[in-house]
Amino acid sequence: MATQRQFLLKPALLNDILALPHKEMHQVMEKISALVANPEPEGKVKMRFKKYWKLGIKLYRLRSGRFRIFYTYNEHSVSICTIRMRDANTYEDEVELDDEELTPEELADLGVDPQALANAQRERYQWQEAHDPEDPPFPEPVTVELLQRLRIPPAFHARLLRVNSKEQLWHCPGLDEDTILRLDQYMFEAPLLDVISQPDLVGHNVDDLLRYKEGELLDFLLKLSPEQEPFARWSLSASGPALVKGGPGTGKSTIALYRVQSLLQQLLRQKGQPAPRILFTTYTNALINSSSELLRQLLGEDARYVTVQTADKLISQVLHECQQQRPVLGNDELNKLTRRAVEEATFEGNLLQQQAQKQTLTRMGLSYLLEELTTIIVARQLTTLEAYLAAPRTGRKLRLNATQRKAVWQVYQRWCALIEKSGKETWQQRHARAEQLVEQSRLHQRFDAVVVDEAQDLDPCALRLLVKLSKAANRIFITADANQSIYGSGFTWSDVHQDLRFQGRTSILHANYRSTQEIGEAANAYLTFGALEPVEAERRYVNNGPMPDVRAVLNGHHEVQLLASFFRKASLNLRLTLGACAVLVPTEKSGRAIADGLNAQNLEACYMSGQELNLARPGIKVLTLKSAKGLEFPIVALSGFLGSIYPAIPENASADERAEILGKERRTMYVGMTRAMRALLVITPVERDNELLIGFEPICWNLSS
Ligand SMILES: Nc1ncnc2c1ncn2[C@@H]1O[C@H](COP(=O)(O)OP(=O)(O)OP(=O)(O)O)[C@@H](O)[C@H]1O
Numbered sequence: 129m130a131t132q133r134q135f136l137l138k139p140a141l142l143n144d145i146l147a148l149p150h151k152e153m154h155q156v157m158e159k160i161s162a163l164v165a166n167p168e169p170e171g172k173v174k175m176r177f178k179k180y181w182k183l184g185i186k187l188y189r190l191r192s193g194r195f196r197i198f199y200t201y202n203e204h205s206v207s208i209c210t211i212r213m214r215d216a217n218t219y220e221d222e223v224e225l226d227d228e229e230l231t232p233e234e235l236a237d238l239g240v241d242p243q244a245l246a247n248a249q250r251e252r253y254q255w256q257e258a259h260d261p262e263d264p265p266f267p268e269p270v271t272v273e274l275l276q277r278l279r280i281p282p283a284f285h286a287r288l289l290r291v292n293s294k295e296q297l298w299h300c301p302g303l304d305e306d307t308i309l310r311l312d313q314y315m316f317e318a319p320l321l322d323v324i325s326q327p328d329l330v331g332h333n334v335d336d337l338l339r340y341k342e343g344e345l346l347d348f349l350l351k352l353s354p355e356q357e358p359f360a361r362w363s364l365s366a367s368g369p370a371l372v373k374g375g376p377g378t379g380k381s382t383i384a385l386y387r388v389q390s391l392l393q394q395l396l397r398q399k400g401q402p403a404p405r406i407l408f409t410t411y412t413n414a415l416i417n418s419s420s421e422l423l424r425q426l427l428g429e430d431a432r433y434v435t436v437q438t439a440d441k442l443i444s445q446v447l448h449e450c451q452q453q454r455p456v457l458g459n460d461e462l463n464k465l466t467r468r469a470v471e472e473a474t475f476e477g478n479l480l481q482q483q484a485q486k487q488t489l490t491r492m493g494l495s496y497l498l499e500e501l502t503t504i505i506v507a508r509q510l511t512t513l514e515a516y517l518a519a520p521r522t523g524r525k526l527r528l529n530a531t532q533r534k535a536v537w538q539v540y541q542r543w544c545a546l547i548e549k550s551g552k553e554t555w556q557q558r559h560a561r562a563e564q565l566v567e568q569s570r571l572h573q574r575f576d577a578v579v580v581d582e583a584q585d586l587d588p589c590a591l592r593l594l595v596k597l598s599k600a601a602n603r604i605f606i607t608a609d610a611n612q613s614i615y616g617s618g619f620t621w622s623d624v625h626q627d628l629r630f631q632g633r634t635s636i637l638h639a640n641y642r643s644t645q646e647i648g649e650a651a652n653a654y655l656t657f658g659a660l661e662p663v664e665a666e667r668r669y670v671n672n673g674p675m676p677d678v679r680a681v682l683n684g685h686h687e688v689q690l691l692a693s694f695f696r697k698a699s700l701n702l703r704l705t706l707g708a709c710a711v712l713v714p715t716e717k718s719g720r721a722i723a724d725g726l727n728a729q730n731l732e733a734c735y736m737s738g739q740e741l742n743l744a745r746p747g748i749k750v751l752t753l754k755s756a757k758g759l760e761f762p763i764v765a766l767s768g769f770l771g772s773i774y775p776a777i778p779e780n781a782s783a784d785e786r787a788e789i790l791g792k793e794r795r796t797m798y799v800g801m802t803r804a805m806r807a808l809l810v811i812t813p814v815e816r817d818n819e820l821l822i823g824f825e826p827i828c829w830n831l832s833s
Pocket residue numbers: 327350351352353356374375376377378379380381382383609612641642757758759760802
């Protein structure tokens with residue numbers, strides 16, 4: 129018996145499903161189920177479109193009452209693209225129905241030819257630009273019944289009932305992005321070519337469509353590409369953990385979700401475990417809900433076996449269970465305390481030698497010293513001077529000889545005593561304590577498998593803690609990109625834990641699905657000095673667009689005006705709302721000022737801290753570069769550098785220290801740039817005395833004024 133093909137769908141289908149009247153849903157669902165079981169054409173019932181076959185796309189359609197279901201298929205899957213009304217005879221012109229036998233060439237060509245598709249799309253856009261009316265009217269009136277069917281919130285009904293053209297819809301104030309897009313797509317069906325070029329989503333089964341219509345299911349997961357797919361299953365039966373690396377937007381987080389599915393299948397089916405437990409950790413709180421939702425969609429009922437959490441939350445849980453919580457020191461408190469530790473530390477040797485040691489520490493700069501204490505000594509849990517003298521200090525550029533390390537150790541001891549007295553602790557101390565306590569908590573080896581996404585910025589203690597939560601080292605799966613490391617300066621995995629040895633189980637992804645080639649390449653060129661690892665020479669992109677821009681401004685007023693015009697233009701060009709735009713800033717202060725400035729320009733904008741990120745909120749999102757990690761937005765501006773002291777480099781910092789701080793901040797800027805999917809603008813002050821705001825090569829960046 130032939131195995132059932134996988135059920136795939138295009139994002140456009142989701143809107144069609146919402147728009148479909150309830151009474152017709154049942155029949156359409158039956159037809160889709162039948163198609164998934166047997167998509168082969170049958171005379172006049174299931175037909176293929178010759179026009180698209182020339183592009184290598186085998187498009188078919190099936191009638192269902194007054195609707196037509198458009199789909200493609202191959203031997204492994206059936207992809208349902210869109211559902212259209214039958215009486216909309218728009219397609220008849222472009223459709224050449226054909227029930228002749230296929231030529232061998234047509235049959236041989238099973239894949240879509242991306243170049244032919246791109247050319248056809250370009251031609252269509254050019255035609256549209258020249259022929260489309262300025263403001264197309266809605267083909268049917270907006271009714272309450274329609275708005276309810278499209279699940280548009282009742283709060284918007286009154287104003288939408290007065291809208292009757294595309295321009296009116298896009299300029300109607302107070303609507304959220306989803307509402308505008310949903311109504312626009314209903315009124316003006318996307319051309320088939322656009323729908324076909326959307327990525328495939330994976331349906332668990334055809335009933336998922338019903339659950340989506342009922343509001344039980346909110347999202348669908350992407351189908352992995354042939355490059356990505358093996359990593360979901362690869363080295364599942366190996367003796368050690370596996371690591372997937374890859375630049376921004378290469379799908380590491382998406383693969384991590386699929387890895388959970390493979391692990392679950394292995395545990396449930398092969399190992400016969402009745403109720404396995406899997407931990408999936410994301411870096412930021414903002415991704416917890418979306419990851420949980422995608423896992424629910426991917427795993428169905430089995431999602432109950434998976435816990436989705438941040439490492440920070442797990443650390444809190446361990447400390448809470450062991451009743452060992454302590455307040456964390458604020459930045460100012462910690463700086464004060466470290467300064468005091470330097471003053472009060474006693475050094476070895478004669479007076480002259482003691483003075484020399486103190487001088488070394490003062491020259492090092494407070495933040496550099498603090499990082500030495502926290503990321504080298506505490507995070508790597510070095511408990512003796514001997515261990516510190518022998519430690520590799522990976523990633524630290526400033527070399528320290530034995531005498532200098534002894535001086536640091538003296539300060540460290542005084543620092544620990546002062547912290548103890550304060551009754552508080554640093555974040556790294558908290559992580560280190562949790563790691564030591566985990567064996568006494570219920571979480572120890574609680575999980576059959578652990579998947580860690582974006583591991584490059586977890587400190588070694590947090591990583592070790594995650595290793596201890598897993599019952600078996602060979603069921604640990606990690607994704608990371610060292611060049612997106614914005615806190616630490618790098619470490620070697622096996623230094624962190626002996627179980628983290630990936631020999632032969634490290635793989636690299638090359639295709640970027642998020643950003644256009646122009647944005648990706650410009651960001652890579654900018655990163656150069658900050659790279660912790662050489663950027664992969666083999667890079668591929670699936671999208672193209674205009675070169676990103678760099679613009680210089682004189683003052684805050686000019687900056688906000690520039691932002692406003694960039695967002696207005698880019699959102700119009702891309703047919704997106706302001707909800708698709710983000711401003712990434714160096715500090716909260718500059719972010720709040722920019723949000724106020726944009727509001728004054730009548731553009732809805734809101735500053736959000738890392739803890740209160742609400743990505744569903746309408747309007748422009750303003751957030752710090754650091755809290756944008758792991759996220760993505762179609763339109764991005766990096767801004768807020770006027771008048772802010774960024775990066776903060778101590779005046780007396782040595783060349784090595786400067787290089788280390790600048791490298792880290794350059795990576796932070798790089799992370800910000802690579803959040804952009806389609807349009808990117810960097811705004812710098814006219815006076816570019818900031819070393820971070822140089823390095824925009826005209827070959828990659830549009831620098832015209
Ligand atoms: N096979 C694919 N087809 C189409 N889109 C994809 C595919 N894989 C990933 N994407 C999309 O590319 C974007 C980036 O994916 P993802 O967040 O998984 O990448 P990442 O490597 O984790 O990125 P980063 O490290 O920059 O945070 C997302 O919008 C995702 O939906």
